[in-house]
Amino acid sequence: MAKYQAIPNYEYIRPGLLVQFRPDGMYETRDEKEIAALDSAAPFIKLVDTPNIAEPEHVGGGYYLLSNGEKVKGKEAAIEAEAKIKK
Structure with missing residues (x-):
């Protein structure tokens, strides 16, 4: 799972992708498509916890x-x- 931080209630919108951050500015995902998109959005979206993809x-x-x-x-x-x- 990967954890990201942005401004509170931030919405990251791209074709075929909508990511809504919580009111505290945090978002968690296991989706590899979302992880790739959010990693490319640095420094506006910051990875705060490294993903452990190997964990079923x-x-x-x-x-x-x-x-x-x-x-x-x-x-x-x-x-x-x-x-x-x-x-």
């Missing part, structure tokens, strides 16, 4: 969603599978 998203019932859309049961299995995807 827990979707419930012991299942984790990988970056390629596949679901895997078990956290350790998901971490290993995500590492293989990124190589």
Whole structure:
């Protein structure tokens, strides 16, 4: 997850992309398209926490969603599978 900071309630609008920052000026995302766009908007939008893309998203019932859309049961299995995807 990547965390960004801008002015409060800032809206970053580009074709096919709308990012709305919270009233405290913060925005969090896992979307790689959003991360690439927001990284290119520096210095107006600042990355305040580096993304940990390798961390699979827990979707419930012991299942984790990988970056390629596949679901895997078990956290350790998901971490290993995500590492293989990124190589």
